[in-house]
Amino acid sequence: MSTHTLRAKHRRSALRTLAFLSPWLIGFSVFFAYPLLSTVYFSFMHYDGFKPPAWTGTKNWTYVFEHYPFFWPALRNTLWLVLVMVTLRVAFGLGVGLLITKIKTGTGVFRTLFYLPYLAPPVAATMAFAFLLNPGTGPVNEILAKAGLPTPGWFNDPAWSKPALTLLALWGIGDLMVIFMAALLDVPKEQYEAAELDGATPWQRFRYVTLPNISPIVMFAIVTGVIQTMQYYTQPLIAGKVASGVIQGAGTQFEPGYPDKSTLTLPQLVYNLGFQRFDYGSACVVALVLFALSMAFTALLMRRRGGLIQAGDR
Amino acid sequence: MTQVLDKPLELKAPPSPAERTAHRRALLEWIAIHSLGIAAALFFTLPFVFVFLTSLMSDTQALSRDLIPHTWEWANYRKVFDTPGFLTWWRNTLFYAFLGTALTVVSSIPVAYALAKFRFRGRNLALMLVISMMMLPPQVIIIPMYLFWAKQLDLSGTLWPLIIPMAFGDAFSIFLLRQFLTTIPDEYLDAARVDGCGDLRTLLKVVLPMAKPGIAAVALFQFFYAWNDYFGPQIYASENPGAWTLSYGLESFKGAHHTDWNLTMAATVLVMAPVILVFFFAQKAFVEGVTLTGVKG
Numbered sequence: 001m002s003t004h005t006l007r008a009k010h011r012r013s014a015l016r017t018l019a020f021l022s023p024w025l026i027g028f029s030v031f032f033a034y035p036l037l038s039t040v041y042f043s044f045m046h047y048d049g050f051k052p053p054a055w056t057g058t059k060n061w062t063y064v065f066e067h068y069p070f071f072w073p074a075l076r077n078t079l080w081l082v083l084v085m086v087t088l089r090v091a092f093g094l095g096v097g098l099l100i101t102k103i104k105t106g107t108g109v110f111r112t113l114f115y116l117p118y119l120a121p122p123v124a125a126t127m128a129f130a131f132l133l134n135p136g137t138g139p140v141n142e143i144l145a146k147a148g149l150p151t152p153g154w155f156n157d158p159a160w161s162k163p164a165l166t167l168l169a170l171w172g173i174g175d176l177m178v179i180f181m182a183a184l185l186d187v188p189k190e191q192y193e194a195a196e197l198d199g200a201t202p203w204q205r206f207r208y209v210t211l212p213n214i215s216p217i218v219m220f221a222i223v224t225g226v227i228q229t230m231q232y233y234t235q236p237l238i239a240g241k242v243a244s245g246v247i248q249g250a251g252t253q254f255e256p257g258y259p260d261k262s263t264l265t266l267p268q269l270v271y272n273l274g275f276q277r278f279d280y281g282s283a284c285v286v287a288l289v290l291f292a293l294s295m296a297f298t299a300l301l302m303r304r305r306g307g308l309i310q311a312g313d314r
Numbered sequence: 315m316t317q318v319l320d321k322p323l324e325l326k327a328p329p330s331p332a333e334r335t336a337h338r339r340a341l342l343e344w345i346a347i348h349s350l351g352i353a354a355a356l357f358f359t360l361p362f363v364f365v366f367l368t369s370l371m372s373d374t375q376a377l378s379r380d381l382i383p384h385t386w387e388w389a390n391y392r393k394v395f396d397t398p399g400f401l402t403w404w405r406n407t408l409f410y411a412f413l414g415t416a417l418t419v420v421s422s423i424p425v426a427y428a429l430a431k432f433r434f435r436g437r438n439l440a441l442m443l444v445i446s447m448m449m450l451p452p453q454v455i456i457i458p459m460y461l462f463w464a465k466q467l468d469l470s471g472t473l474w475p476l477i478i479p480m481a482f483g484d485a486f487s488i489f490l491l492r493q494f495l496t497t498i499p500d501e502y503l504d505a506a507r508v509d510g511c512g513d514l515r516t517l518l519k520v521v522l523p524m525a526k527p528g529i530a531a532v533a534l535f536q537f538f539y540a541w542n543d544y545f546g547p548q549i550y551a552s553e554n555p556g557a558w559t560l561s562y563g564l565e566s567f568k569g570a571h572h573t574d575w576n577l578t579m580a581a582t583v584l585v586m587a588p589v590i591l592v593f594f595f596a597q598k599a600f601v602e603g604v605t606l607t608g609v610k611g
Contacts, residue, residue: 013432013434014434016432016513017428017432017434019424020424020425020427020428020432020513021424021425021428021429021440023421023422023424023425023481023482023483024421024422024425024440024444024482024483024488026482027421027479027482027483028443028447030479030482031455031459031479031482032443032447032450032455034458035455035457035458035459035462036454036455038455038457038458039454039455039457039458042457042458049461049465096354099347099350099351099354100351102347103347103348103351104344105344105348110351110354110355112597113355113358113359114354114355114358116358116359116362116590116593117358117361117362119538119589119590119593120586120589120590121541121542121560121561121585121586121589122542122544122561123542123544123561123562123564123565123585124561124564124582124585124586125586127564127565127568127578127579127582128361128362128365128579128582129361131364131365131368131575131578131579132361132364132365134575137377137378137379137575139364139381142379142381171357171358171361227449230451231451231452231453233451233453233544233545234544234545237544238544238565241565242565242568266451266453267451267453267545270453270454270456270457271453271545271548271549274456274457274460275460275549280457280461283457284457287453287454287455287456287457288454290451290453290454291450291451291454294449294450294451294454295446295449295450297449298445298446298449301445301449302442302445
């Protein structure tokens with residue numbers, strides 16, 4: 001008797017699970033699995049949206065890697081952003097997190113002020129920085145000039161456009177600050193007391209107590225930072241558009257990456273190839289490169305042992 | 315160490331020289347840290363201040379190097395509101411943000427609950443797929459998605475291609491809710507079951523009331539996502555100004571007024587302000603949510 005009811009029970013519980021998961025199962029199939037496979041398919045097709053797709057073998061791939069003038073600059077910029085922007089963001093986030101845990105008077109006010117820029121909508125924040133860093137009349141160069149310091153061209157100078165974007169990214173450090181703050185407050189107090197008894201200097205306390213305790217969070221911040229860099233789209237695009245003075249009404253063309261390809265990122269290439277050049281096949285090639293890069297870092301995030309996001313049972 | 319400062323006057327015995335130096339060190343440290351804090355606060359707030367001040371300048375002054383307005387032109391804000399389309403963008407953004415958020419929350423809760431509390435084969439795999447979807451740049455699948463919505467369903471020029479998928483669970487919301495739901499002890503669910511509650515009733519009557527902070531955080535994140543989204547409206551709505559959102563329209567506003575920094579900054583303030591207002595009302599839920607995403611499973 002029991003095997004029968006047991007099986008019925010199992011079936012019921014499987015159905016229950018299926019029912020609860022059903023929105024996501026549909027979402028996963030229609031908005032993830034299908035388009036992903038479709039992207040692979042189109043990467044081998046010539047397709048402009050009008051004539052039916054035609055097989056071209058690896059032509060799109062060789063075009064993107066060998067002839068498309070934006071691909072390598074975009075990849076180099078991505079590397080620059082990973083090395084400089086992500087590193088500085090993690091260091092600055094940790095610094096601001098440390099600072100906020102040390103502030104004893106008006107902590108709440110400071111925390112809110114430090115956090116607010118993170119919330120500024122990207123388009124609005126980028127516009128604001130394009131204005132602030134505007135080489136002609138912007139307040140930043142005005143202040144730098146008064147202080148007798150050099151006044152860079154910021155978003156209008158290929159050498160300064162990425163540093164300007166980095167400044168914008170450091171301004172919106174709120175997310176990392178909160179994460180680091182939580183991690184710092186979790187470090188056991190006894191360890192600090194023990195270190196102090198041993199006569200450790202503040203630097204030694206940071207190096208041998210704080211850092212080992214928060215290293216998983218530092219890793220988390222670095223890896224998610226790299227993943228976010230793969231998605232970096234709105235800020236460099238708007239900065240380029242505003243600085244170049246070419247702002248579209250509907251349908252106007254803008255060659256991305258102003259000035260001199262220095263703000264190109266991979267997601268912008270998908271837009272450029274697909275929606276400005278109507279070369280859907282080559283757009284899919286870039287999309288797959290983007291996919292491979294982000295999944296590689298996501299895998300790093302989920303590694304089974306010592307993974308940063310533990311997916312399984314504990 | 316810095317605690318000393320809170321009650322320096324309670325010391326009974328005259329302080330020894332060693333105590334006095336320790337005291338002085340604590341005071342210096344307090345001053346150093348709070349000066350640094352003020353410097354940082356200036357870095358974070360001055361951009362807002364300059365943007366706001368410029369938004370109140372006259373047209374000619376906005377082109378000068380001045381930092382502070384001579385005359386306070388509050389009428390700039392009126393002009394922004396009178397710009398053709400601005401109110402439409404506003405309405406579209408609210409529509410997208412509210413409807414999208416509601417759909418996301420309703421569709422993500424059961425999925426997150428199943429991933430957090432049901433035991434079934436493939437659960438880890440499902441969770442890993444959710445995380446992968448969450449990390450995927452939207453550009454990766456945009457070509458087939460666009461062809462699907464535009465060529466097969468003829469929905470380009472509307473915001474529906476952005477709203478409809480939200481009825482089928484959003485990966486980030488599912489993940490964040492799942493993180494939150496795992497912290498609810500199983501005993502509550504067992505107790506509900508003993509009382510004869512089915513799964514759905516347990517979810518609605520027991521779990522949801524306990525998960526309110528998590529749900530609030532997810533709703534806020536999703537609302538901000540929709541409010542800030544630029545890429546989505548750029549792909550699907552660009553051809554029809556009647557479907558533009560604030561984030562998308564703001565850029566074209568700059569185009570139409572490209573030398574009027576004062577008006578552009580006023581529009582910028584108007585796009586930023588609602589987000590910041592919402593934040594002040596829901597600060598706690600929001601910060602909790604940010605922490606939750608960084609905390610290990």
